[in-house]
Amino acid sequence: MDLKALTQLLGEKVKTDPVTLTAFSTDATPEFKATPEAVVFAESRDDVVKLIQFANENKVPVITRGAGSNLAAATVPITGGIILVMTKLNRILEISKSEMLAVVEPAVTNVNLDNAAAEYGLMYPPDPGSKTVSTIGGNIATCAGGLRGLKYGVTRNYVLGLEVVLGTGEVINTGSRMVKDVAGYDITRLLVGSEGTLGVITKATVALRPRPTISKYGVAYFKTLADASVAVDAIVGAGILPATLEFLDQVCINAVEKFAAIGLDTSAGALLLFGEDGDSDDVEIKTQQMADICANPAGVISVTRAKNVVEADQLLFARRCALPALAREASLAVSEDICVPRPLLAETVAKIAEISKARQLKIGVFGHAGDGNLHPKVLADINDPAEVARLHAALDDIFNLALDMGGTITGEHGVGIAKLPYLERKVGKEQMYLFRRIKSAFDPNGILNPGKTGS
Amino acid sequence: MNQNLPFTPKLLERCISCGYCLPACPTYVITQEEISSPRGRINLMRAVQIGELSIDQTLEQSSYCLGCRACESVCPAGVEYGTLLEEWRSAAWQGKNRNLILKLLLFAVNQSWRVRLLGIFNPRNFQKSKWNEYSIMLGCFERGLFPNVSAAAQKNLSINVNGNQGCCGALHAHNGELARGKEMAKKLGEQLPGKIITTSGGCAAHLASVIGKDRVFEYSEVLFNQVDLLKPVLINGEKARVALQDSCHLRHGLQIYQQPRAILKQIADFVELPGASDCCGAAGTYAILRARDSKKVFDKKAKEIEKLNLDFIISVNPGCTRQLATQLKRRKIKTKVMHIAEFVALSNSINA
Numbered sequence: 001m002d003l004k005a006l007t008q009l010l011g012e013k014v015k016t017d018p019v020t021l022t023a024f025s026t027d028a029t030p031e032f033k034a035t036p037e038a039v040v041f042a043e044s045r046d047d048v049v050k051l052i053q054f055a056n057e058n059k060v061p062v063i064t065r066g067a068g069s070n071l072a073a074a075t076v077p078i079t080g081g082i083i084l085v086m087t088k089l090n091r092i093l094e095i096s097k098s099e100m101l102a103v104v105e106p107a108v109t110n111v112n113l114d115n116a117a118a119e120y121g122l123m124y125p126p127d128p129g130s131k132t133v134s135t136i137g138g139n140i141a142t143c144a145g146g147l148r149g150l151k152y153g154v155t156r157n158y159v160l161g162l163e164v165v166l167g168t169g170e171v172i173n174t175g176s177r178m179v180k181d182v183a184g185y186d187i188t189r190l191l192v193g194s195e196g197t198l199g200v201i202t203k204a205t206v207a208l209r210p211r212p213t214i215s216k217y218g219v220a221y222f223k224t225l226a227d228a229s230v231a232v233d234a235i236v237g238a239g240i241l242p243a244t245l246e247f248l249d250q251v252c253i254n255a256v257e258k259f260a261a262i263g264l265d266t267s268a269g270a271l272l273l274f275g276e277d278g279d280s281d282d283v284e285i286k287t288q289q290m291a292d293i294c295a296n297p298a299g300v301i302s303v304t305r306a307k308n309v310v311e312a313d314q315l316l317f318a319r320r321c322a323l324p325a326l327a328r329e330a331s332l333a334v335s336e337d338i339c340v341p342r343p344l345l346a347e348t349v350a351k352i353a354e355i356s357k358a359r360q361l362k363i364g365v366f367g368h369a370g371d372g373n374l375h376p377k378v379l380a381d382i383n384d385p386a387e388v389a390r391l392h393a394a395l396d397d398i399f400n401l402a403l404d405m406g407g408t409i410t411g412e413h414g415v416g417i418a419k420l421p422y423l424e425r426k427v428g429k430e431q432m433y434l435f436r437r438i439k440s441a442f443d444p445n446g447i448l449n450p451g452k453t454g455s
Numbered sequence: 456m457n458q459n460l461p462f463t464p465k466l467l468e469r470c471i472s473c474g475y476c477l478p479a480c481p482t483y484v485i486t487q488e489e490i491s492s493p494r495g496r497i498n499l500m501r502a503v504q505i506g507e508l509s510i511d512q513t514l515e516q517s518s519y520c521l522g523c524r525a526c527e528s529v530c531p532a533g534v535e536y537g538t539l540l541e542e543w544r545s546a547a548w549q550g551k552n553r554n555l556i557l558k559l560l561l562f563a564v565n566q567s568w569r570v571r572l573l574g575i576f577n578p579r580n581f582q583k584s585k586w587n588e589y590s591i592m593l594g595c596f597e598r599g600l601f602p603n604v605s606a607a608a609q610k611n612l613s614i615n616v617n618g619n620q621g622c623c624g625a626l627h628a629h630n631g632e633l634a635r636g637k638e639m640a641k642k643l644g645e646q647l648p649g650k651i652i653t654t655s656g657g658c659a660a661h662l663a664s665v666i667g668k669d670r671v672f673e674y675s676e677v678l679f680n681q682v683d684l685l686k687p688v689l690i691n692g693e694k695a696r697v698a699l700q701d702s703c704h705l706r707h708g709l710q711i712y713q714q715p716r717a718i719l720k721q722i723a724d725f726v727e728l729p730g731a732s733d734c735c736g737a738a739g740t741y742a743i744l745r746a747r748d749s750k751k752v753f754d755k756k757a758k759e760i761e762k763l764n765l766d767f768i769i770s771v772n773p774g775c776t777r778q779l780a781t782q783l784k785r786r787k788i789k790t791k792v793m794h795i796a797e798f799v800a801l802s803n804s805i806n807a
């Protein structure tokens with residue numbers, strides 16, 4: 001690559017020093033590392049256009065990156081090339097109360113958008129565990145979910161329109177500010193979850209929702225995660241679609257308690273966090289209903305209701321920290337992201353426990369139980385090659401299990417590099433070919449995040 | 456384990472690069488660039504550890520980091536970033552990489568007699584009294600710059616003082632001389648047997664990390680036990696309006712932040728400063744070695760302090776007192792700056 005020409009084009013926004021390159025050689029995925037040839041900090045859409053035109057002419061890979069908090073190595077530059085960093089494009093351009101929408105630059109974090117919406121009595125519902133750091137652009141690129149998915153849906157339900165730079169350098173505007181708009185193919189939906197392989201998002205119009213004024217939470221402890229899963233199925237089976245239905249197994253409860261120290265019952269085999277939000281007495285009724293349902297299944301240890309907002313926030317915070325907190329338990333901790341149909345949840349978690357036993361590895365399981373979305377985190381000693389090999393075997397078991405259950409290899413983290421080997425089994429050969437044809441329509445020279453989905 | 460490795464491998468392994476630290480890091484907030492975030496810096500340390508980068512290449516980031524440890528408080532994985540930074544600077548800031556001003560500063564406090572010299576105009580410096588349960592630590596630069604702070608603390612808590620004491624070594628530990636810093640802390644622990652009270656958050660954290668937290672107490676932590684006895688500080692008959700600037704190492708290193716607030720709530724009209732736990736930019740020697748960056752870090756805080764319309768902004772660490780006073784004065788903001796011990800002395804209450 002002609003780095004000099006690139007620097008002439010974009011000046012000091014281009015970094016090629018080894019220190020910067022090193023800092024961008026990884027994202028939040030363990031075990032994946034590759035050093036880029038250059039890093040570009042975009043400060044405007046025009047910077048992105050210039051860079052993509054340059055990369056397209058010179059056939060250089062461009063890997064777009066937000067906060068770098070993704071867990072599937074989607075932003076690791078395995079083919080070399082340029083890391084396009086969006087973090088400086090972090091302004092909220094507009095919040096329209098009457099239209100209930102926001103227009104944002106891609107690197108606005110979830111928490112900043114949600115806080116800004118709160119000033120208008122609104123909220124931005126998708127709230128991944130990493131919401132303090134993850135960006136809306138990254139959320140869209142991976143179709144991030146979060147803790148409120150069951151009731152509110154995930155990122156794809158909130159993207160109204162996008163400004164996108166294609167692999168050719170052309171700029172398109174998809175969708176609009178309206179809820180209804182069926183003029184042409186739904187390119188917006190296609191871009192959601194495309195992991196930077198179809199275009200670079202430079203602006204997003206996202207829907208907001210009225211902010212609930214009341215929220216209530218409770219926590220139930222069970223002997224096993226399978227017992228908790230039975231309660232989850234019973235809750236939704238009773239016609240309740242709560243805002244929060246999250247669980248943690250004992251490995252996770254212990255790790256979280258070590259960090260947050262909020263008095264969780266570390267002797268229990270599983271913790272189920274349930275909660276509802278809204279604006280009426282219905283919130284109280286639903287929360288109590290959930291507490292009552294939890295008190296029934298076999299294996300229940302205790303059910304308590306959070307006394308106040310502080311207590312509820314602590315519980316949510318604890319759940320949110322489960323993923324990184326598990327790093328306390330081992331020097332290598334790989335987090336996965338499978339989804340299974342909810343009625344099969346209990347069977348799935350029981351089978352993960354079997355995998356843990358067979359592979360002689362500790363696996364901490366937590367997840368968005370209501371969505372059937374599990375995050376098994378496999379733990380190993382990074383300095384023990386045999387154990388690391390067993391870890392990979394366990395991950396393979398887990399993906400196969402998910403597919404055997406009619407589930408999926410990723411619910412919200414994305415495919416990236418980590419799960420690419422399993423993609424074909426999930427979607428089939430014909431769809432893989434279709435992915436490639438779609439990719440070449442957006443990015444004929446294959447410069448956008450190559451070696452990943454659609455390549 | 457290879458003894459020559461610059462970093463303790465277990466400490467480096469702990470980080471899983473989740474990035475939860477990014478929004479907590481003052482330098483990342485300013486630059487929005489990965490290399491000036493804790494996660495990015497740990498990546499640099501890892502590259503140094505395996506020889507991909509030379510230690511000299513990482514010099515700039517080792518010094519641009521404030522060392523405030525705000526990242527530790529938000530790190531669910533429990534990465535001991537403060538210790539990693541000390542190891543980093545101990546490896547990087549050697550030989551030609553050692554700043555001349557820094558050399559002078561560390562030289563000045565390296566020996567007990569020089570520390571005593573810093574407070575030569577302070578008569579208490581030569582006082583010697585019988586040991587009782589607590590000894591007060593006079594500090595090094597605090598002894599010279601703010602002698603009234605330990606005097607006030609001594610009065611508030613009626614504790615005795617032993618003039619023959621050196622520096623705790625925090626300055627050394629944070630500035631590339633970790634081994635010497637630990638040695639000095641041990642020595643101070645011998646000079647002041649029993650429990651030690653300090654009016655400096657930064658010193659408290661360092662001393663506690665070497666001689667054990669059970670022997671080291673920060674002033675407000677002790678005074679907190681008698682908070683009910685304190686009387687208000689009045690200005691024209693009204694409680695003084697105050698806010699607190701946390702000491703980074705006191706808060707993020709020792710998790711002490713509720714006690715000074717409880718004291719201030721008791722004796723004043725306390726308001727929470729937004730970003731009270733964010734570094735003020737003093738950061739030990741940072742305000743001297745990187746004056747321009749230190750000023751930049753303070754910009755946001757200046758606006759926040761001005762907006763609150765305070766009588767006093769209270770500090771719990773001498774470096775913060777100096778930074779707040781200098782930076783507010785430079786911006787012509789009239790809010791007075793005072794250490795919590797001096798402020799409590801204004802209430803003229805307990806033991807009076």
